[in-house]
Amino acid sequence: MMRICLVPKLDGVGGMVSFQAKFAQGLLERGYEVCFDLADWPYTAVLVIGGTRDLRGLSQARQRGIPVVQRLNGMNWIHRKRRTGLRHYLRAEYGNWLLSLVRGRLATGIIYQSRFAHNWWERVYGATKSPFRVVYNGVDLSQYSPRGDQERPVDCxxxxxxxxxxxxxxxxxxxxxxxxxxxxxxxxxxxxxxxxxxxxxxxxxxxxxxxxxxxxxxxxxxxxxxxxxxxxxxxxxxxxxxxxxxxxxxxxxxxxxxxxxxxxxxxxxxxxxxxxxxxxxxxxxxxxxxxxxxxxxxxxxxxxxxxxxxxxxxxxxxxxxxxxxxxxxxxxxxxxxxx
The missing domain is CATH 3.40.50.2000 (Glycogen Phosphorylase B;)
Known part of the structure; x- marks a missing residue:
């Protein structure tokens, strides 16, 4: 049975957390196994959701010949236009650096969430030699549906x-x-x-x-x-x-x-x-x-x-x-x- 490693393990709220949960469920329904730690060998491929600090683990996966695909959103930019505090600024810049490092040196393939995201990354950091594709986010169309309970106001x-x-x-x-x-x-x-x-x-x-x-x-x-x-x-x-x-x-x-x-x-x-x-x-x-x-x-x-x-x-x-x-x-x- 093939096994896919999803890193980093995410919790809390936000788009990446939601994506990881939905994608992991989709893999399980198709008969794939899922793990969330690069040390939990063996696995068939790695999906990096954004970035990860486990650069050594990614490098070792590459050395084993394991495909390392990076899913890329946009990048942090608001902190350069509005005062959000020094801590937030440094965290945002570090996040961009980590994403670009994985993209440029460790990923064997890249999935951009939109054509806009692809164009943005290439404009700022240049093109990479890795193959890429654009895949929009998706939802369970039976769960997210017009059919179901609702309390839409009638007076406003x-x-x-x-x-x-x-x-x-x-x-x-x-x-x-x-x-x-x-x-x-x-x-x-x-x-x-x-x-x-x-x-x-x-x-x-x-x-x-x-x-x-x-x-x-x-x-x-x-x-x-x-x-x-x-x-x-x-x-x-x-x-x-x-x-x-x-x-x-x-x-x-x-x-x-x-x-x-x-x-x-x-x-x-x-x-x-x-x-x-x-x-x-x-x-x-x-x-x-x-x-x-x-x-x-x-x-x-x-x-x-x-x-x-x-x-x-x-x-x-x-x-x-x-x-x-x-x-x-x-x-x-x-x-x-x-x-």
């Missing part, structure tokens, strides 16, 4: 914002979501609330409670299995992360038939196609965090809210076309096993 439109954490420079995502809601209320006579799923500091919650009349619902972190219910219970997802490589929250929303509204940064133009939502020109230089095109975002959101059946059906169709879990697992196995 709910904008959903799902992030692991709105901190470390990413607080601006909540800022934009609130301003979007204010424009929908003032310019389009919409009744709107914003639901925020993820870690938000008490200071940030208090600050917004004092500065806006938009109803805000903070759920905190929630179990992964609750996300489909929350997606079905909203009217649109605002994808807040600027230059996201392939945000799981977007993929999950589309699978649940929840339209996505976002700016045209990162991989969003690759994911949100046709009437699966609306992707709006950012309006300035997103890499410099210029003020975004909020009027355009509000127009797009108003259109999605006005024609929910059409957009919800198209969102689900997009997920069925390209964002299923089986499709993703098969593509990763092809890269790992050279098939």
């Amino acid at each position: 439109n709910r904008i959903l914002l799902v992030e692991g954490s709105l901190g470390g420079g990413y607080e601006m995502g909540l800022d934009t979501a609130v301003q979007l809601a204010e424009r929908l209320i003032n310019s389009y006579s919409q009744r709107v609330e914003v639901m925020v799923v993820g870690r938000v500091s008490e200071a940030l919650k208090t600050a917004w409670a004092e500065h806006t009349k938009v109803p805000l619902v903070f759920t905190g972190l929630v179990p992964r299995e609750k996300i489909p219910f929350l997606d079905r219970s909203a009217h649109l997802l605002y994808a807040a992360d600027i230059h996201a490589a392939c945000p799981n929250s977007t993929v999950e929303a589309l699978a649940c038939g929840l339209p996505v509204v976002s700016f045209d940064t990162g991989a969003l133009p690759e994911l949100v196609i046709g009437d699966a939502g609306r992707v709006v020109h950012y309006g300035g230089d997103a890499w410099q965090l210029d003020p975004p095109n909020l009027d355009g975002l509000a127009r797009a959101a108003a259109e999605v809210l006005a024609e929910q059946p059409r957009f919800r059906a198209a969102a689900r169709a997009r997920a069925e076309e390209a964002l299923g879990l089986d499709r993703m697992v098969d593509a990763y196995l092809a890269a790992l096993l050279g098939t």
